[in-house]
Amino acid sequence: MGEALEELRDWQSALRAQFPIVVDNPELAYLDSAATAQKPQAVLDAVQSYLTTANANAGRGSYPWANRTTALVEEARQRVARFLGDREDGRESDGSAVHFVSGTSEGLRTVARDWLTEHLGDGDEIIVPFADHQANLLPWLEAQRLLAACGVRITVRELPYQAGSHDYDPAALAESVTERTAFVAVTHVHHVYGGDMNVHRIREVVGPRVPICLDAAQGVGHLPLDVGRLDVDFVVFSGHKAMALPGIGAVWARNTRGPRFEPGGWAGTPNTSGIVSLLAALDWLDTAGPDRIERWTIALGARLTDGLRHLDHYEVLGCQRSLAMDSPVGQRHGIVTFRHRGIGSDDLGFVLASHGLLVRADSLCQAGAIQRDGSVRVSLHVYNTAQEIDRLLDVLRVM
Numbered sequence: 495m496g497e498a499l500e501e502l503r504d505w506q507s508a509l510r511a512q513f514p515i516v517v518d519n520p521e522l523a524y525l526d527s528a529a530t531a532q533k534p535q536a537v538l539d540a541v542q543s544y545l546t547t548a549n550a551n552a553g554r555g556s557y558p559w560a561n562r563t564t565a566l567v568e569e570a571r572q573r574v575a576r577f578l579g580d581r582e583d584g585r586e587s588d589g590s591a592v593h594f595v596s597g598t599s600e601g602l603r604t605v606a607r608d609w610l611t612e613h614l615g616d617g618d619e620i621i622v623p624f625a626d627h628q629a630n631l632l633p634w635l636e637a638q639r640l641l642a643a644c645g646v647r648i649t650v651r652e653l654p655y656q657a658g659s660h661d662y663d664p665a666a667l668a669e670s671v672t673e674r675t676a677f678v679a680v681t682h683v684h685h686v687y688g689g690d691m692n693v694h695r696i697r698e699v700v701g702p703r704v705p706i707c708l709d710a711a712q713g714v715g716h717l718p719l720d721v722g723r724l725d726v727d728f729v730v731f732s733g734h735k736a737m738a739l740p741g742i743g744a745v746w747a748r749n750t751r752g753p754r755f756e757p758g759g760w761a762g763t764p765n766t767s768g769i770v771s772l773l774a775a776l777d778w779l780d781t782a783g784p785d786r787i788e789r790w791t792i793a794l795g796a797r798l799t800d801g802l803r804h805l806d807h808y809e810v811l812g813c814q815r816s817l818a819m820d821s822p823v824g825q826r827h828g829i830v831t832f833r834h835r836g837i838g839s840d841d842l843g844f845v846l847a848s849h850g851l852l853v854r855a856d857s858l859c860q861a862g863a864i865q866r867d868g869s870v871r872v873s874l875h876v877y878n879t880a881q882e883i884d885r886l887l888d889v890l891r892v893m
């Protein structure tokens with residue numbers, strides 16, 4: 495892992511220099527990218543340029559600004575499809591599989607309300623994660639309630655996890671799958687433990703017929719994502735975590751298993767500046783290279799867990815086999831959650847903030863985690879550096 499930090503150092507410095515908020519605040523280390531990512535200059539420029547040269551509504555009007563806006567929205571749809579590796583028979587998708595939403599929460603809810611309720615029948619079963627982000631549990635429970643109100647009873651089963659690693663457990667999942675299994679929801683990268691949930695194994699376990707929905711909120715922009723390889727049916731993500739503006743996200747739908755995904759109702763005016771920001775952000779991320787971003791953030795996460803491992807007072811949550819720098823598990827995608835055995839998360843967060851270390855120190859929106867567990871989350875992106883991790887470790891060491 496250490497080599498990645500050496501090998502990619504110049505590449506990373508050049509990228510870091512493109513984030514004005516990072517460059518202008520050298521005394522701060524932003525370590526909360528799982529909550530939202532910072533924006534490179536290219537994204538800020540794209541939004542500024544759009545709003546000052548072509549701002550109009552999309553799909554309405556036939557004058558040049560309106561046409562330009564409509565074209566940008568179409569281009570962004572295709573960009574999202576391409577970014578996710580959507581290629582039909584080697585040809586690039588036309589973008590019709592992509593629907594813009596405000597973010598992952600709304601996207602998953604739209605899949606649940608507008609598609610899942612159409613797809614399921616009485617006696618069907620769905621398998622969903624009970625200990626991932628609550629945005630990937632509550633919509634499925636809501637669909638169950640909506641269906642029950644119409645006399646359609648479905649069973650919601652828990653997607654099983656492996657003890658100790660917090661990865662999914664394919665063997666146990668195989669036992670939960672029945673001929674009535676009609677839907678499975680999974681998460682790409684866990685927002686608390688940072689683990690890659692290895693969703694490529696899920697298709698093999700559930701068989702060719704069952705639609706799979708992927709919450710990619712912590713995946714898009716952090717590691718390569720290929721819908722062909724994963725063979726999932728929905729990918730849902732938030733633009734703001736992938737360096738675009740808040741308020742924009744997307745649902746990609748394969749549309750080959752179950753009914754076509756057609757979000758109901760009149761959508762109204764789209765978030766055009768958000769869409770423009772997403773187009774620019776995905777261009778930027780593609781040029782930077784999700785594979786290199788993945789190597790960089792895994793290496794930073796490993797530096798942190800390796801450092802924490804040598805400090806008596808701290809316990810890192812999640813997979814224990816992936817703590818060392820040279821761990822063969824290499825599982826944490828730049829998200830590390832830990833606790834101090836004697837100091838609560840509020841106090842820890844306060845002290846870290848006073849040293850300019852901006853971490854997440856309150857609830858992490860994890861489904862089922864009713865009690866606060868006193869943990870602090872550090873989440874990284876390509877603009878973070880090994881020096882920032884060392885600064886953090888220096889402060890943690892004396893607490």
Ligand code: PMP
Pocket residue numbers: 528529597598599600627629630681683684685709711712732859
């Ligand atoms: N899923 C996961 C895995 C997340 O990390 C988050 C955000 N923390 C969400 C869903 C919800 O994303 P948003 O708040 O952008 O809707």
